[in-house]
Amino acid sequence: MFEEIDDNLQDDFEVSSTQRDNDFAQALLAGLSKKKKSIPCRFFYDGRGSELFEEITRQPEYYPTRTETAILRACAPEIAQGTPSGAVLIEFGSGSSLKTELLLTALDKLHAYVPIDISHDALAEAKARLSKKFPRIAVRPIAADFSRPVKLDPDLAKRSLLGFFPGSTIGNLEPDAAIDLLKTMRRVLSPEGRLIIGADLRKDEKRLLAAYNDEAGVTAAFNRNVLVHANRALGTHFDPDRFEHSATYDSEHGRIDMHLVSARSQTVRVLGHDIHFKKGERIHTEHSHKYTIEGFQALARKAGWSPDKVWTDPDRLFSVHELRCP
Structure with a gap:
């Protein structure tokens, strides 16, 4: 289950892209069908997500x-x-x-x-x-x-x-x-x-929280971009502006928990399924253990x-x- 990159593997690139989209589709539907909704953090990193993460690393709060x-x-x-x-x-x-x-x-x-x-x-x-x-x-x-x-x-x-x-x-x-x-x-x-x-x-908890809630809002944009990624790659119908970024610290487990929080009651069409969100309902997107x-x-x-x-x-x-x- 590996392939070494060659300059003439465009067909393989397209197959791999399709495989990644299929993986994303399966993981997205499975995660949003749970009682506690989630999207695996590996899907943050489409092209725009990678750009936003690079921008996060340049924020003064992100050490x-x-x-x-x-x-x-x-x-x-x-x-x-x-x-x-x-x-x-x-x-x-x-x-x-x-x-x-x-x-x-x-x-x-x-x-x-x-x-x-x-x-x-x-x-x-x-x-x-x-x-x-x-x-x-x-x-x-x-x-x-x-x-x-x-x-x-x-x-x-x-x-x-x-x-x-x-x-x-x-x-x-x-x-x-x-x-x-x-x-x-x-x-x-x-x-x-x-x-x-x-x-x-x-x-210090204050320093940790600042790193994941930068004043410029880049981490918030990065978090919401996973919904933009789903819209573009899978044809879903998320309105990212209807979800708020949340990053909190769980002192018991020593980790940052990142979520997208529904700003209102809403229904989103996802791969032929209607996914219902209550106001304040959370989608877990990332743990970051310290x-x-x-x-x-x-x-x-x-x-x-x-x-x-x-x-x-x-x-x-x-x-x-x-x-x-x-």
Whole structure:
């Protein structure tokens, strides 16, 4: 269930796009048919959603991206020292691969970089940019869902493997699902691979809430855009202006909960079904779990990893962990 990107795979791109729309349709109808309605957060990232997220990362309230970038810039030389010559860097859910450039610059004896993402467009753009900037490194993209096992080509699998999963995307998953994903990554990187992974840390509630409720309203637009995505891709009839953005902090579970809240009683036509919303009814769109360093390491151990180094910023807002296959 993987495909390596080639310049002449337009037909495959179209098939993959249809598959993604079918996946979206099934998940959307299933989520909105529940008593507690939901839309999986992976459907945030159409073209416009990706643009809005990049804009979120530039908001003054949103600390994770710039903090993790600073940590990676500082720790990249140390990561490089522990990476054998001829190794392969595998990035799970690579997107634009912008943070990856910090590692690629330090890993001057790397053999290949393998970005894994469901977006063909993002992979094609990343391959073109990185091949030009790092001509010594073979860029070998794979279009796939990184939450499922990915089989590497034999010439890559036999080399030393370094995994990369930045952004605290692991926090979007419930603990059991996060453990399952970490197990999947361990199977890809075994027997002696390492994983560099970002994890957002618990902190003052006021600072957390500000990061997900920026004054410019970019996160609100990002949240509503999942409805715009559904309208465009699936022909649904959402009026995004009839839904309000909500981001709250659940102190018991240590996570941000993001919802779209119906501003009025309304009925929306979704894939041949009438979905009814009461005024104030919520659609859950995202969890974002925040960790302690010890808590994240315990999670990693449950997935079979051996935690090693940890890097943080001076204010301990964010953490980057090195995990090793035991």
